Amino acid sequence: MISVVIPTYNEEANIAACLVSLCNQTLPRERYELIVVDGGSKDRTREIAAEYADQVFIQTSKKVGGARNDGAKAAKGEIVATTDADCVIPTDWLERIEADFARHPDVVQVYGLVYPKEKNLKHSISLALANFFSRLGSWTHSMYYTLGCNTAFRREAFIEVGMYRCIDAGDDLEIARRTREVGTVFLDTSLRVAFDMRRYEQFGTLKSLWEWIYIVVRGGNTEKYSYSKREYK
DSSP states (O other), X not given: OEEEEEEESSOTTTHHHHHHHXXXXXXXXXXXXXXXXXXXXXXXXXXXXXXXXXXXXXXXXSHHHHHHHHHHHHOOSSEEEXXXXXXXXXXXXXXXXXXXXXXXXXXXXXXXXXXXXXXXXXXXXXXXXXXXXXXXXXXXXXXXXXXXXXXXXXXXXXXHTTOOOOOSSOHXXXXXXXXXXXXXXXXXXXXXXXXXXXXXXXXXXXXXXXXXHHHHHTTTOXXXXXXXXXXXX
């Protein structure tokens, strides 16, 4: 079984589309479960999610990484996949993840690429750069750039290495540095999800990238900027 973990916070405008895409997978529904871990939403996120997900509960750990960890602890599957509440998932996503782990017994983490939900040249260029760094990690077997919206783990290995760090940013950047110590980290370039660019649209591409870099360089936490529970228009 595959357990899909989706962290949420005030996502009533996006969570249904995400979960519908996950319910319409080519993998039979009985072979995966959907776990929504909510950060205390003030809107109808949990109510909407309950219509589609197998489990919906409020996180007890901090930050987005902590929500993913809470979901992994509650998971029934041998594989834990993670995505974001504002992403839209292709129908063969879970089938590809299952096949990747089946074909490569040494693999402990699988990750993929992203493309923008919003059709915009600037956004396409931004994510092309992100995808380049994702590929660079695979080529060099270091400097991994594994986005939490499109990755999956063998649950046992994920727990063994300590799961995600509970930080504001960079948790999905550094996790592969630890998982590669217990197995292979594998990039599947055909594994793609539609990534929401609302942060870049609302706050600007350069400002958003600068904030992310600033937080990561300072170890994932800083009082100046916060990625957690960001409010969007």
